[in-house]
Amino acid sequence: MIQKMVIDEIKLECGDTLRQVEVAFETSGTLNEEKTNAILVCHALTGDACAVGDEEQPGWWEGLIGPGRYIDTNKYFVVTSNVLGGCSGTTGPASLNPETGRPYGADFPVVTIRDMVQLQYLMVKRLGIDKLFAVVGGSMGGMQAYEWAVMYPEMMHLVLPIATSARLSAIAIAYNDVGRQAILSDPEWKRGHYYPGKGPVNGLSIARMLGMITYRTADLFEYRFGRRLKDERDVTQFDSTFNIESYLRYQGQKLVERFDANSYLYLLKAMDSHDIGRGRGGIKAALERIQARVLSIAISNDLLYPADHQEEVVEMLKASHKEVEYHFVESIYGHDGFLVEFVKIGPLVEQFIEKYNTGIFKQSAASR
Template sequence: MDGVGIVTTRFYEWSQCLHLESGAHLGPLTIAYETYGELNAAGNNAILVLHALTGNAHIAGRNFPDERYPGWWDPLVGPGRALDTRRYFIVCANVLGSCYGTTGPASINPATGKPYGMDFPAITIRDMVRAQKILLDYLGVKRLVAAIGGSMGGMQVLEWGFLYPQMLDAIIPIATCGRTTPMQIAFHHVQREAIYADPDWQGGNYYGTAGPRRGLALARQIGIITYKSDPSWNMKFGRNLVDPRKYFQLEGQFEVESYLAYQGRKLVDRFDANSYLYLTKAVDLHDVSQGRGNYNEVWRDFPCPCLGIGISSDFLFPPYQVQEIVRMINDSGGHARYAEIDSPYGHDAFLIEFNQLAAIIQPFLKELRPDLAA
């Protein structure tokens, strides 16, 4: 059989309150997740996959037979694939603050009986990781072969290494950084502004209405630009026009423009604008040195082996940022190595270049845990 077939998204209801990094409390929590493969008796063959900004727990297979596309990392997950379900128990959970089943701003606030909206507390990458730890405890996972993910997922990977190193054989951060840069924050800032500026956002109390469709679509369009690259746009669109007869009209469009508009509309149909605000903010707050001391020194005695993966054409998370993590871990006496995806696709390459990812990840995982036979 190819791939993992039909999978079901499950929901773990946790009746307690999570103490957030901000000091606030949030609970009870629902955590949406999917698993693939079987947990072994020792509970030590799990791999945790962490998703990016608008991602979800559905990384592989289909939730129903005629689902149009399989999960977002499908080519990497399944029998014989890099994340081999004959060998590993794969887990992915929708992050805290998102809108794919895990508690977020669109969830009902038990204190009011209405959606949280902007009463949802600010959450951080560490909060996401703590929620995942609660889920893994529930699932009986004692040890992770690896935590792996790209972009915001890679930030969670790093925080896993700081918060629960004793539980990990290794971390695999991809196309990410140890702390977000002002340029990344700037790009998120304008995306949030696009949502805030939409009158239909209504201070975040738009549930039951259409909501800030235009603002969220614009935010997404800005985001999409940062996930691509100059060469990938050139290859895909060049200067092709939608309608050459409208060349000299303000409303005339190049194909790249109608593509962006399409991508904007597509996100609006599947994502919550307030979640977009909270998750981009969580990314902006990401800094592994926050509350831990000097950024250059926190990697001292970082106990997790690390395989950092960069993307050659990524201008949002340039390769130097992953290289920097690897260098600082090694300079601090740890064990890290670097691999690079050679791709014209920019930041998005971690969702595209499956063959290169598999060739980098698969041997590393086997080397880590030769005891886990298929």
């Protein structure tokens, strides 16, 4: 069920303050009497608060979370919020600035992953939860999971970063900038002040097409599409279309129908700035703060978040005597494996959280 709350104000890393910040969030399952069974789920770039959903509108992680699933909502109270700067119910560039009564547009302040996590923290505390059982996220959601573990080390027992990294790779920043330039070069962007118009739909569509190429693998595209044509036209004709072209254009159009271009730009920038070691003496020093047990899952052929980045973090955590478990999942899907490989990822997640839930729940109940 999607709900809303308003946070009076939040001070951002850039120094600006946002006031009357709306947060859209979903809750699934029931919070137990001791309030010890809450799991926070953090979403990826174009995700939203609907991680679990219902029969009418399945969530983007419904293969992983739900009644009787790997994260069982019969046992756990699962909370997902739309991130700060997003466009699915939480305050972002398309929201009205309470000081002017007009959409922020490009006047919206720069936000970081840390700002997103700070807002989630305020939301969780408002829900009356003093300690989360776990924080789970993939891709940009995994960035948030890492920041949660570093910013609020006493706020969770477990942290599960999946298909992500402690810092964004150079190749990912490069792809992000190409997508960014596609939007900025669209004349309909109008320096970010295009509301109430549709804005740079062509630029956003192209950015999404590029993103889809980075999310999957060459082997998957070859298997699914090969050199097959959409129709029977001669391949030498200018207007002939390969199936892979049609697929990418369809994905671009789908995103345009549900996502705001300015939010896309702001979230790309937040990802670019992601580095848990920034301002903390480096990644190793930041990892020293972590108290939670960590489950790190990497996906093979992940172009954006290479497995060696996660393996590096795992080795640092082990060197600091932290409790960490690491798994490498083979997948033809590449980065998008975290959204579709439930049969492979789900049991790893389930075994990890079930390994610790009994002792933690009993301990919490005994401390009442």
